[in-house]
Amino acid sequence: MKYNEFEHCGLNVSLQMLSGKWKPIILYHLFHNQQIRFTELWRIIPKVAKKVLLDHLRQMENDGLIIRNERSGFPPEVCYRLSEKGKALGPILSSLEAWANEHAAREVEALRKANSARRKSE
Amino acid sequence: MKYNEFEHCGLNVSLQMLSGKWKPIILYHLFHNQQIRFTELWRIIPKVAKKVLLDHLRQMENDGLIIRNERSGFPPEVCYRLSEKGKALGPILSSLEAWANEHAAREVEALRKANSARRKSE
DNA sequence: CCGTATCCTAATGGATACTG
DNA sequence: CAGTATCCATTAGGATACGG
Numbered sequence: 001m002k003y004n005e006f007e008h009c010g011l012n013v014s015l016q017m018l019s020g021k022w023k024p025i026i027l028y029h030l031f032h033n034q035q036i037r038f039t040e041l042w043r044i045i046p047k048v049a050k051k052v053l054l055d056h057l058r059q060m061e062n063d064g065l066i067i068r069n070e071r072s073g074f075p076p077e078v079c080y081r082l083s084e085k086g087k088a089l090g091p092i093l094s095s096l097e098a099w100a101n102e103h104a105a106r107e108v109e110a111l112r113k114a115n116s117a118r119r120k121s122e
Numbered sequence: 123m124k125y126n127e128f129e130h131c132g133l134n135v136s137l138q139m140l141s142g143k144w145k146p147i148i149l150y151h152l153f154h155n156q157q158i159r160f161t162e163l164w165r166i167i168p169k170v171a172k173k174v175l176l177d178h179l180r181q182m183e184n185d186g187l188i189i190r191n192e193r194s195g196f197p198p199e200v201c202y203r204l205s206e207k208g209k210a211l212g213p214i215l216s217s218l219e220a221w222a223n224e225h226a227a228r229e230v231e232a233l234r235k236a237n238s239a240r241r242k243s244e
Numbered sequence: 245c246c247g248t249a250t251c252c253t254a255a256t257g258g259a260t261a262c263t264g
Numbered sequence: 265c266a267g268t269a270t271c272c273a274t275t276a277g278g279a280t281a282c283g284g
Contacts, residue, residue, distance in 0.1 A: 005241075008150035009233040010222035011215055017226070019141050021277070028130035038246060049278045054247070064225070074284085075245040085225045092217045093133055099214060100132035103186070103207045104139070111131040119127075143257065160266055171258045176267065196264085197265045 017063045020056050022048050030066065031090060035081040046118055065089070139185045142178050144170050152188065153212060157203040168240055187211070 018024075025045055029036060042053055057080060060066045065086035071077040100108050140146075147167055151158060164175055179202060182188045187208035193199040222230050 006234045006237050007219070008146045009237065010219040010226075010230045011146040011150065012233060013226050013229045014218040014222040015137075015140055015146060018137055024130045024133040024137060028133065042246095047278095049280090050247080051249090051279090052277055055277085070246090076247085076284090078246060088221060088225060092214065092221060095214045095217065096136040097129070097132040099210060100136040103210060104132075104135050107135045108132045111134060112128045115128050115131065164266095169258095171260095172267080173259090173269090174257055177257085192266090198264090198267085200266060 017060075017065060020059065022053065022056050023060065026053075026056060026060070027065075027086075027089075027093060030080065030082050030086070031093075035069070035079040038078045038080070041080065046115075060086075139182075139187060142181065144175065144178050145182065148175075148178060148182070149187075149208075149211075149215060152202065152204050152208070153215075157191070157201040160200045160202070163202065168237075182208075 018027075022045060026041065029041065029044060038053075038057075042048070042050060045053065057066065057068070061068050061080075064083055066080050067083050069079045069081065071079075144167060148163065151163060151166060160175075160179075163179075164170070164172060167175065179188065179190070183190050183202075186205055188202050189205050191201045191203065193201075
């Protein structure tokens with residue numbers, strides 16, 4: 001092999017950080033809001049279990065994609081927002097979005113409809 | 123919410139197509155070779171189970187990312203190569219690679235060393 | 245409000261033997 | 265050589281109840 005081996009490791013790492021059933025929608029909302037409170041995020045993501053949402057947020061925090069901000073007192077108030085590292089992913093995620101819309105329009109439409117129907121039935 | 127909902131669906135679809143433990147390395151080799159025979163791919167990916175590699179390739183074929191080419195006769199000869207749709211992912215995957223190298227250098231290095239060590243011990 | 249603790253199910257990845 | 269068939273281990277995702 002004349003090309004450099006192990007060039008795929010970075011790809012592995014980044015895809016790993018993005019893998020998780022609810023990460024795309026979490027990222028989407030974080031890119032459209034400066035910050036979001038936990039319960040608000042839980043409310044706008046339909047049907048995700050609280051534990052799972054927390055798992056995802058913890059992973060993303062550990063990976064340095066997002067920042068968790070806790071205001072002490074009662075009731076507690078926790079906000080999540082993108083880190084610089086997370087923001088740097090913006091253009092790439094847009095490219096992936098565009099690629100899917102161009103090359104997998106059928107699947108994207110199907111998913112859109114499924115989500116839309118689910119939202120209405122609540 | 124003033125922004126358009128469900129804009130994350132395309133991202134969901136594309137990440138879904140890229141999710142799988144061995145897809146990054148498969149894609150990497152397909153981007154560096156016009157076509158690869160099944161056994162060759164199985165040989166250069168260390169320790170993956172044949173069934174799992176086949177599962178991944180089937181998924182990628184069903185998703186339209188790769189094309190399977192079978193030459194009849196005995197012994198059989200099956201080659202895999204990127205489709206146009208798959209090739210269109212190239213620049214995006216490079217961006218993800220670059221992002222990881224810039225923002226997650228530690229993790230990338232760790233993985234590189236782990237793979238390198240595993241390769242030597244065979 | 246935010247998070248934990250349990251317990252459960254489904255999906256993914258894998259080892260091994262076998263077949264045309 | 266390429267692919268199937270079993271069977272198994274691990275992980276991800278989820279429902280529900282409880283706690284500071």
